[in-house]
Amino acid sequence: xxxxxxxxxxxxxxxxxxxxxxxxxxxxxxxxxxxxxxxxxxxxxxxxxxxxxxxxxxxxxxxxxxxxxxxxxxxxxxxxxxxxxxxxxxxxxxxxxxxxxxxxxxxxxxxxxxxxxxxxxxxxxxxxxxxxxxxxxxxxxxxxxxxxxxxxxxxxxxxxxxxxxxxxxxxxxxxxxxxxxxxxxxxxxxxxxxxxxxxxxxxxxxxxxxxxxxxxxxxxxxxxxxxxxxxxxxxxxxxxxxxxxxxxxxxxxxxxxxxxxxxxxxxxxxxxxxxxxxxxxxxxxxxxxxxxxxxxxxxxxxxxxxxxxxxxxxxxxxxxxxxxxxxxxxxxxxxxxxxxxxxxxxxxxxxxxxxxxxxxxxxxxxxxxxxxxxxxxxxxxxxxxxxxxxxxxxxxxxxxxxxxxxxxxxxxxxxxxxxxxxxxxxxxxxxxxxxxxxxxxxxxxxxxxxxxxxxxxxxxxxxxxxxxxxxxxxxxxxxxxxxxxxxxxxxxxxxxxxxxxxxxxxxxxxxxxxxxxxxxxxxxx
Amino acid sequence: xxxxxxxxxxxxxxxxxxxxxxxxxxxxxxxxxxxxxxxxxxxxxxxxxxxxxxxxxxxxxxxxxxxxxxxxxxxxxxxxxxxxxxxxxxxxxxxxxxxxxxxxxxxxxxxxxxxxxxxxxxxxxxxxxxxxxxxxxxxxxxxxxxxxxxxxxxxxxxxxxxxxxxxxxxxxxxxxxxxxxxxxxxxxxxxxxxxxxxxxxxxxxxxxxxxxxxxxxxxxxxxxxxxxxxxxxxxxxxxxxxxxxxxxxx
Numbered sequence: 001x002x003x004x005x006x007x008x009x010x011x012x013x014x015x016x017x018x019x020x021x022x023x024x025x026x027x028x029x030x031x032x033x034x035x036x037x038x039x040x041x042x043x044x045x046x047x048x049x050x051x052x053x054x055x056x057x058x059x060x061x062x063x064x065x066x067x068x069x070x071x072x073x074x075x076x077x078x079x080x081x082x083x084x085x086x087x088x089x090x091x092x093x094x095x096x097x098x099x100x101x102x103x104x105x106x107x108x109x110x111x112x113x114x115x116x117x118x119x120x121x122x123x124x125x126x127x128x129x130x131x132x133x134x135x136x137x138x139x140x141x142x143x144x145x146x147x148x149x150x151x152x153x154x155x156x157x158x159x160x161x162x163x164x165x166x167x168x169x170x171x172x173x174x175x176x177x178x179x180x181x182x183x184x185x186x187x188x189x190x191x192x193x194x195x196x197x198x199x200x201x202x203x204x205x206x207x208x209x210x211x212x213x214x215x216x217x218x219x220x221x222x223x224x225x226x227x228x229x230x231x232x233x234x235x236x237x238x239x240x241x242x243x244x245x246x247x248x249x250x251x252x253x254x255x256x257x258x259x260x261x262x263x264x265x266x267x268x269x270x271x272x273x274x275x276x277x278x279x280x281x282x283x284x285x286x287x288x289x290x291x292x293x294x295x296x297x298x299x300x301x302x303x304x305x306x307x308x309x310x311x312x313x314x315x316x317x318x319x320x321x322x323x324x325x326x327x328x329x330x331x332x333x334x335x336x337x338x339x340x341x342x343x344x345x346x347x348x349x350x351x352x353x354x355x356x357x358x359x360x361x362x363x364x365x366x367x368x369x370x371x372x373x374x375x376x377x378x379x380x381x382x383x384x385x386x387x388x389x390x391x392x393x394x395x396x397x398x399x400x401x402x403x404x405x406x407x408x409x410x411x412x413x414x415x416x417x418x419x420x421x422x423x424x425x426x427x428x429x430x431x432x433x434x435x436x437x438x439x440x441x442x443x444x445x446x447x448x449x450x451x452x453x454x455x456x457x458x459x460x461x462x463x464x465x466x467x468x469x470x471x472x473x474x475x476x477x478x479x480x481x482x483x484x485x486x487x488x489x490x491x492x493x494x495x496x497x498x499x500x501x502x503x504x505x506x507x508x509x510x511x512x513x514x515x516x517x518x519x520x521x522x523x524x525x
Numbered sequence: 526x527x528x529x530x531x532x533x534x535x536x537x538x539x540x541x542x543x544x545x546x547x548x549x550x551x552x553x554x555x556x557x558x559x560x561x562x563x564x565x566x567x568x569x570x571x572x573x574x575x576x577x578x579x580x581x582x583x584x585x586x587x588x589x590x591x592x593x594x595x596x597x598x599x600x601x602x603x604x605x606x607x608x609x610x611x612x613x614x615x616x617x618x619x620x621x622x623x624x625x626x627x628x629x630x631x632x633x634x635x636x637x638x639x640x641x642x643x644x645x646x647x648x649x650x651x652x653x654x655x656x657x658x659x660x661x662x663x664x665x666x667x668x669x670x671x672x673x674x675x676x677x678x679x680x681x682x683x684x685x686x687x688x689x690x691x692x693x694x695x696x697x698x699x700x701x702x703x704x705x706x707x708x709x710x711x712x713x714x715x716x717x718x719x720x721x722x723x724x725x726x727x728x729x730x731x732x733x734x735x736x737x738x739x740x741x742x743x744x745x746x747x748x749x750x751x752x753x754x755x756x757x758x759x760x761x762x763x764x765x766x767x768x769x770x771x772x773x774x775x
Contacts, residue, residue, distance in 0.1 A: 116612030118577060120626050120675075121601030130625075134616045 008180045020188055022164035026083070026155040027196070030090030031148045038095045038147075039140060042102020043128065052103075059099050062092040067157045072294045075161060079302035081287065081295070086155075086163035093154055094147035101143025105136025138204065145200040152193040156185060160261070160291025162299070166192070171289045175261040177419050177501055254283045255470065255477070258296050258305035261289040263500045263507065264355065264438055264462075264493065268309040270511035271484065272464065278521040279480055293318050301343045306470040307481075311355055312347075313458030315339070315465075317397045324397045324458030331459045344468045348481055350461035353490040355438045357392065357457050359450045365431055366448035373453040377432070378406045384431040386410040389418045392434045397458055399434070405456045438490060440498025462488075487518055527551040527574065527683065527715060531583035534569055543569050544739045547583070553682075556709060556716040557744070558730025560723065560762075565736040567719045568609070571685050574717065575604045587683065602626055605676030605714075607686040611668050613660040619645070619671055620656040626679045644674035649704065666697040673705070677712070684716045690725065702728050723766055735759050 009016065041059070045052045065073075067089070074085035109132050117127040133140075156167030166185040173181030206224035255276055259269035266288055273284045287305050290296050297319050299305045315335045317324045322334065336347040359374055366372070369380055377384075392398040393415050402408065410432070416424065422441050424430045435442055435449075437460075442449065464481055471478050496514060499505045515521040532547040544566040551557045559567040572578045574585055576597040585592045592600060613622050621628075623644055624637035632640075642652040648670040660668055669689055676684055690698040702725060709716065709729075718729050726733050727747050734744040735758070743755035754760035 110615070112608065112610035112612040113614055115577075115610070116608055116614065119575065119601060119606040119608060119612070121598050121629060123598055126629060131614060131616075135614075137616075 033091040034094035038098030042099040046106040075298040081162040086158035097143040097146040105139030258308040259288040266507040311460040313460040328459035348464040349485040352486040356460040360447040385412040386432040387430040438493040533582040558726035560726040561736035566739040605681040605684040607689040609687040
């Protein structure tokens with residue numbers, strides 16, 4: 001097991017280094033930002049009583065904002081994805097320990113030292129710089145240490161907004177249910193946290209004011225002190241360089257394709273990317289695995305990405321907040337018109353399949369109870385145990401609406417991770433789950449699906465959403481992308497998902513095979 | 526010369542005065558011991574002198590200029606201060622502690638070092654051994670010597686000392702008192718020395734000012750005070766130790 005993982009990791013060392021570098025840049029820059037902002041704020045809080053509580057409250061609130069929500073808000077504010085909003089988010093998260101420790105450190109300065117500072121004729125500023133901050137320094141460094149170590153952990157979330165880092169492996173692993181990939185992100189991140197903790201600990205030791213009696217200790221201290229100061233500078237340097245380098249990539253002929261972070265989206269993203277790469281000279285930038293519908297959408301309308309695959313029903317209910325109960329044609333028409341007017345984005349014709357919510361049961365249960373429709377399920381639901389993913393539990397077009405429409409009352413409803421949900425159904429711990437109709441596991445586990453006989457679920461045809469500006473700049477992309485219209489039926493999508501989820505093929509490979517089999521790209525071309 | 530004229534101070538609004546109607550002068554080169562029980566206002570009088578707090582009424586003149594007309598920061602740098610709690614900076618080594626006022630005055634690093642070495646030598650702490658140490662590595666008596674050296678760094682004309690030897694054991698205190706006497710002889714500073722210890726006042730002070738509940742009961746040489754105490758309080762104050770000594774002898 002360990003050996004096979006090491007082999008797996010060895011094949012990805014190049015990317016591992018890049019991701020580790022990005023991770024250090026994210027953590028380093030955000031911690032540096034939090035120091036520059038947090039120490040003065042802590043000092044201010046210690047000096048100005050009236051702002052103390054409001055300030056500490058605000059800084060505390062940042063910590064309670066869920067990370068995905070924070071990223072979505074920052075994306076909306078900065079109109080950017082990538083390193084900028086990620087670093088702002090991480091900086092805000094790192095503020096609390098630094099501000100609080102600065103405040104505590106300054107308040108713990110002995111009154112005798114303050115009295116002496118005044119009595120010897122120090123100005124307020126001199127007292128601060130020569131006495132209070134140096135005496136609070138061990139406490140401040142302890143706060144920085146906490147912030148940096150926690151920051152290494154939180155920085156894994158930056159991948160959701162396309163900022164890279166070790167979270168990239170974790171997200172990809174989670175989307176593809178690939179444990180080896182998850183570990184490839186998680187293990188280095190844990191090691192990094194230990195290293196960061198250790199080096200700040202060493203710095204803390206080196207700045208301790210003590211009369212160095214052993215010459216060795218003095219030499220070590222002499223080395224550690226500047227090293228700990230220079231290291232963040234180097235990291236910041238790399239960060240600035242990386243930011244500049246990535247800016248150059250945003251040249252004119254680059255097409256930026258996004259996807260959400262689950263298998264089907266990654267495959268669709270690859271299909272679009274490879275089609276464009278094969279037929280044009282344009283450079284394709286893959287900004288996959290973004291953290292959900294809102295982040296993809298915000299990135300699109302901010303002009304940070306050009307194309308991503310979306311579902312009509314999701315756009316209708318989650319993005320536009322409209323009622324979802326309408327015909328497929330009407331739904332697409334509504335979404336299409338609204339997007340053109342409000343966002344300057346085009347909905348292409350659907351790709352051919354629908355990825356709707358379905359309720360699934362083990363086949364023998366469906367046969368025993370003679371169930372084919374959700375209406376039928378309603379009459380026996382009080383003896384059934386259900387399990388749904390948390391998003392389905394919350395969405396108006398999910399369980400809350402479904403229950404009302406059909407009058408369902410399950411014996412027990414549990415909130416579960418999708419991967420666990422299938423396991424629980426197959427092993428008999430659950431009787432009903434909600435699934436995506438294109439999920440390969442439906443066929444793999446031979447599940448029975450119930451018909452939505454009251455048309456509760458909105459139509460969920462998949463289609464590409466594209467910025468109008470892109471088509472204006474690169475008119476050849478319009479006809480090219482239209483060639484994908486209607487090419488992917490539900491069964492094909494299910495099979496492709498199954499190839500990735502179950503057989504661990506890469507989305508790139510599966511997309512390639514699909515395009516070749518459809519004659520959309522030439523073999524070995 | 527430091528002169529106090531009708532000085533009064535109250536901390537709480539409408540509260541009892543901490544000091545009222547204090548008038549006396551400290552002549553140039555003279556040491557006045559401010560003697561009083563705790564709460565008598567002696568530390569407050571010291572703090573008024575370099576404007577750590579400001580007077581409510583009356584005036585204090587240092588070198589003939591009212592302290593209220595002087596910039597408090599500059600005033601404090603001109604007056605050496607030895608603190609009750611010593612107040613060495615725990616994050617600075619001994620050399621930096623001694624030369625801190627010179628640093629505030631913008632003197633060069635080499636001058637700071639030279640002066641710090643001189644002063645440490647003067648207070649009996651060889652700089653080679655002590656310069657690089659930190660306050661917590663010194664004994665209480667050593668720390669207080671550094672406190673005195675720090676107060677003398679800018680060669681101030683005036684020195685305010687607030688029970689500098691209060692927390693030390695009797696033998697160390699005695700040694701430091703003797704050293705202070707010889708320093709005083711050598712340096713000819715104008716010193717206000719706060720103490721609650723009668724013997725310390727008798728040892729250090731050229732004159733003794735007895736403060737009683739915010740009022741100046743008497744100021745005079747030791748002979749004057751012992752022979753003709755101005756109030757019952759002063760009489761009791763100096764009578765009690767004499768009575769104790771006689772009791773031990775008998």
